[in-house]
Amino acid sequence: MNVVAVVVVAVFYALHQDVWFWREARPLVFGFLPIGLFYHAAYTVGCALLLWLLVKTTWPGHLDSSSDE
């Protein structure tokens, strides 16, 4: 995993600590989802995108002796 990837992961890890929505329930996204819960649901989707990017850019293909690529 290269330096850029490590920095991006560290930033993403820090974004989990969303103190900016700590005491806020509103707005209720879609009329029923508190903003703090919506943020973490969106963060989870962001995780999938980040991991897709990491798989694309830092895949440890050298570990595979067979040709599955």
Place this chain on the structure above:
Amino acid sequence: MIQSVVVFAYLAIALYIGIFAFRSSRGGGNAEDYFLAGRSLGPAVFLLSLFGANMTAFSILGASGHAFANGIITYGLMASSSALIIPLSLLVIGTRLWALGRRHGFMTPVQMFRDRWECAHIGTFIFAVQAVLLVPYIIIAVMGGGTTLAAVSGGVIPFWLGGAIVSLVVMGYVFFGGMRGTAWVNTLQTILFLLFGTIAVVVIGAGMGGFSAAMESLTRSAATAPLLTRERFSPLYFFSYTFIPLSSIAFPHIGIFCLTAQRLGHFRKTVILYPVCMLAIWLPSVFLGVAANAAHEVPAIEAKLEARAELASGGGTLAPTDRDRLRAQAGGDDVILRLVDGYAPVWLAAILGACVMAAVMASDSQILALSTMFTEDVFAFYGGKARFGPAVQVTTGRIFVVLITIVAYVIALRMPQSIFDIATQYAFAGYSALSPLLVAAIFWRGSTRWGALATTIWTAVAVVAVAVIQQSIPAPPPGSAVPVWSAFGADIITRAPQGALVLGFLPVVPMTIVSALLMWAVSRATASALPSDTTMRRYF
């Protein structure tokens, strides 16, 4: 009645899967085929079964109960942090474990540790600590099975018989199907969870007349508005929970699961889709748990809310026995069951029954992992395989599956569940503290067996110390903390309502950091014990 039929149908299907997996075995009964499904799982089964192995009863029932009492913080504490850390650890560590297992024939993490650090008995010690931390999960599953069958049958099936039936079914498909059967049952379990979450939100939402009105009513009440924020929790407590998912890759059953993929490429979809599965299962569970606070028309939920209000108004003036009674009444572990009873048709209740049964049967991978560890790390390592042959090794594994099931069942009948509930909480912190072992073995040339031993001893001592503090000092009333050890004018260790804290962090944080520091410091101090060049060349 319908719920009982669906639950028993699920049990029958699980057992059949195990027997079908036994018939599908292609390895002629060798150990690799039984314990690792011949390292041949395809991408879909690998993703769903690995995910299922990580999901315990807590994901469906406990998450809703925790959210009912604590609010939306539950998702951030346990789901979104896991959605980043677990797949990341699969990408960074899991793929390396897979490759080393392929190249050198490892079937357990301890086999790799022994080879990597050229040690014998230290490996046995690591095995023992791992096994002790794993056993409570198996006992809890027996208890959960007994309770669930007793509940869905309306008490017709007593606890002892329900526990026996569930134990026999799990033992049956693990005994016959080995890893292949376990992976297929876990796949079915994950599909059930994924289906239930979405359907439950839609059906219960319709039953409650939409969630908007429910959420608006929660924001208007001073008692429930904090549930939609995280204002009652400290950011340090929230941060601490990001260390818990480190335990996942260190759990032996997850490490062993990493060895079952047919190709390295199967990790790709698992890594990318893991967060999506987390979202699909945890968001409905947490949201429904929070929304239950507005379900006043369901009598069982209203009784919980009244007990909670009495607990809050009584504050520190309540007698400890009254406080414990009210806490038990206000407990929300069955809140999703009550929501389904109150708002959903009987067919959804039946699916939920099957989901709950699937969740409490999640101990299958732990039983198989313990069996694999015992046969490989103890029986084979100490000469059993050489003396009796590989066929006897599989038989030993199967006998171990039977023995561990019987032992777990007997303990489950004789001891209170609360002990094992607590033990599993410590196990997460313990396995997080063991994660530096894997990182050092795979990535750090300078690590030595003495560093590994120091890390493992520290983990065992720390888990016992936290358990003693937590059990010997009663939980104080909400909003307060009891100092346990103070130094330099600061409270270093405190006992808070949610457990022991170290400088405001959960114990898992210092446990994991000290563990990593010990690995580094002791390895540097014992550099003369570095493995030979031949060993090093095989890893770096």
